[in-house]
Amino acid sequence: MKPEVSIIIPCIKNSKHLNRILPQIKIQTYKNFEVIVMDGSESVSEKRNKGFSKARGEWIIFIDDDTNIPQNWLKEFMENKRKDAIIGGVVSTMELGETDTCIETCNVMIHRTLMEKVKFDTKFNKAAQEDYDWCLQAKKNGYKLIRIPNACLHHLRGGSTGYRLKKQFKFGVERVHLEKKWGKMVKHSYKKYIMGQTFNIALSLFHLFGIFYGIILYKILRKDV
8 A cells, every 4th residue: 555654764883773763663552654764975965865765655754763753753743744835843942833044854744746846955055054054955945844842852962061162063064055055035133143043152162171070079079088
């Protein structure tokens, strides 16, 4: 039987997360789906595009491997399907309903006709800003961006200082590409973006300072023993 849904998972080769996410997908209450895992050294954009080329389902879901999903996650998507929109599930605390910005592609569903018109731009090859660019392309082609409340997941983002700084660097590099491509369409959000990234970097540096302070305090207390 032809699957109604194709779930596409881009990941690094031999990802340790697959041993967790695949069983969670298997026990979904909605059953008519296929799973396509795209691993290797290619960019996330390339993996999603190639995953779509293998997909047989009418509806396409993109999800990251480093996530946790509840048992009714797929059912909630299918109860809110729309051919005229990118449907995003909740990843963290975010505004619901229609949005004019971006939907994170670690938890998103579309009708396959959207991907036939709008592919991921493989020039965004650092796993940053490719979702923003994709959403802008979709809007340009007349699609809406809508978030729904119940197709939720937990994204296991790295929390180390090194990871955060590396992530902000990638976002900064790809942001330059995004503004060169879209110009004024993204410049309106630049101030908000800079404020957000500055806060994230400050938080990372504060975390790093806390580590050094803890080490120094530990050495001082050790001397007093």
